[in-house]
Amino acid sequence: MEKKEIGVIGLAVMGENISLNIESRGFSVAVYNLEKEMTEDFINSKAQGKSIVPAYSLEELVNTLKRPRKIWMMIKAGSPVDQTIDALLPYLDKGDVLIDGGNSDFRDTEKREMKLEKHGIHYIGMGVSGGAKGALNGPSLMPGGSREGYKLVEQILNGVAANVNGEPCCTYIGPGGAGHFVKAVHNGIEYSDMQLITEAYMILEQVLGMDASDLHKTFSEWNKGDLESYLIEITAEIFKKNDPDTGKPLIDMILDAAGQKGTGKWTVQLALDLGVPIPTIAEAVFARIISSFKEERVKASSILTGPPLQHNGNSKSFKYDVRDALSASKICSYAQGFFLMREASREYEWDLNPAEIARIWRGGCIIRARLLDKIQHAFKSLPDLDNLLLDPQLRKSLENSQPAWRKTLTKAMESGIPVPGLASALSFFDSYRREQLGANLIQAQRDFFGAHTYQRKDKDGVFHTEWE
Incomplete structure (x- = not known):
């Protein structure tokens, strides 16, 4: 049998879709999963007729691959990664490449790279963003670790990645755990972006009395302007979905207790370790945590009182105030993320390229947005830019948005609507701009x-x- 070009370990949804994506780009694939049944199910269904072959042991997987072997792990972070590495080591040779595409802690990635380097094996810790759909159609890829190893898999990664204006959303991030660190920051910005959108939704719904149909129209409209992004796009789609059981908007039937997998928390912990202020990202994490205390909040709502919900101004103009407040806060959120990456790059000597990071986030990933074009331009124009808030174009946007930003927060607080994300973004802006x-x-x-x-x-x- 002809040797395959790359192996994939892990056949949950992400691993399946990555395998199908790789094969669709013209590369042959061998797949392995710890549970044999999952391998068989994949081969007999989604992989039928494709250049994908099964392996039922790690030894068989390795022996199926061309040299130097290239193996992409899409498995749960933590001990499963270490266990898989230990099980693979006896079968790998010097020059082989091992990729961890999960959400691993960057410090674990650095330990693993040093361990495998002693065996002459190239280790790549790579952030993968875009969810299941992105994995299938083209994610944003953030590979770090062995540069030599990256060169060996660069063609495959560029083929798999999303593409914007003819450029793959993939670039070598930096040595050690740089790739996984940048992915953690991406996820922190994602948490923040989702929280800011949620606060805008609460204001529009509770102050202006918008129903799901109004919200769908508003977010669809916003997605045609500076706020254009994947998260705004799917938010608009969410508001037009009706519940088949009740006929009501599905959003109104969903319990408001948010879950999380911990990657946002990691970002905040990393910022605390490095002494970098990312208050909007931190508030987004805390907002999810307090949402999980649903029973206590229901009980408190019958005991604690606040101001009445009301709006006496022009509804149309206030809607645009909310839009501008969201836009300005989003800039501050990204500024905090890039601030954190700047300090990490200095601390760990990674030499991160913020313009390139902004470029590869423009497609495939969850936080892809029109704003990233401006961020890329900012860092290309001023490579030593201390903070995105100081970029002339973004600074002008913030200055123009300030009246609406402050008016929106005032109205939200007068109405008793919690806006920790929007408020912390403005406080970050005000703190950074003040001498005292x-x-x-x-x-x-x-x-x-x-x-x-x-x-x-x-x-x-x-x-x-x-x-x-």
Whole structure:
């Protein structure tokens, strides 16, 4: 039998779709899954008539592949990855390439790369974004780790990836765990973006009294302008779906208790470790957490009171205020993500290219958006740009949006609607633009109770005062 060009381990939905995607681009594939039945089901259904062959052991998988072997793991992060690597090692040779396409912790990826490097095996930790549909039709790929290994699989990855204006949404991110770190930041921005859209939805529904039909029209309209993005697009689609059981809009039948797999939490933890402010992303994580306390919130709603929901202004103009507030907050959310990647790049010496990261996020991934064209342009024009808020084009957008942004938040808070994402985005903007933040008082307090010292404006050195 002719040797295959790449092997895929893991045949859950993502692994199946990646395998079908690879094969559709003209590459032959061998597949393996720990549960034999899943392999057989895939081969006998979706893979029928395709250049995909089954393997029923890791040894068989490896022996089915051309040298140097190229193997793409699409399995659950954590110990399953380590167990698979240990099981594969006896069959791999120097020069082979192993890819982890799951949502692994970047620090685990770096340990695995160092381990496999000793055996001469190229290890790639690669972020994959786009969900099941993206995996099948073209995801955004964020490979990091062995550059030499990347060169060996570059043609396959570029073929599999989404394509925008003739460019594959894939690029070498950097050494070590850079690829998985960038994917974690992507997911953090995704959390934030979803929360900001949710807050806009609550304001439109509860202040303006929009029903599902109105919301569908509004988000469809927004998706034709600067807010154009995958998440705005699917939000519009969600509002036009009716529940077959009740005939009501399906959105009104869904329990408002959000789940999460933890990748947003990782982003916040990484930011805390690096000392980088990403408040909008953090608030999005906390918003999901508080939503999960549904029973307690239902009980509290009958006890705790707030202001009445009302809007006395022009409904049409206020709708556009909400749009501008969402747009400005979205810029701040992306700015926080790129701020975090900048500091990580410096800390870990990854030499991340923010313009290239913005480019590969323009297609395939969940946070693909028109805004990324502006972000790519910002970093190409000013490679040493400290923060996206300082880019001339984005700065102008923020300045133009400020009146509507502040008006929207005022109305939401007067109506008792929680807007942690929108509010934290504005606070981030206001904090970054102000020379004084009152931290001098915090330093005085720290020195008062703990003799932690402080610096002065007018003198060099470190000072301590006996306050009492």
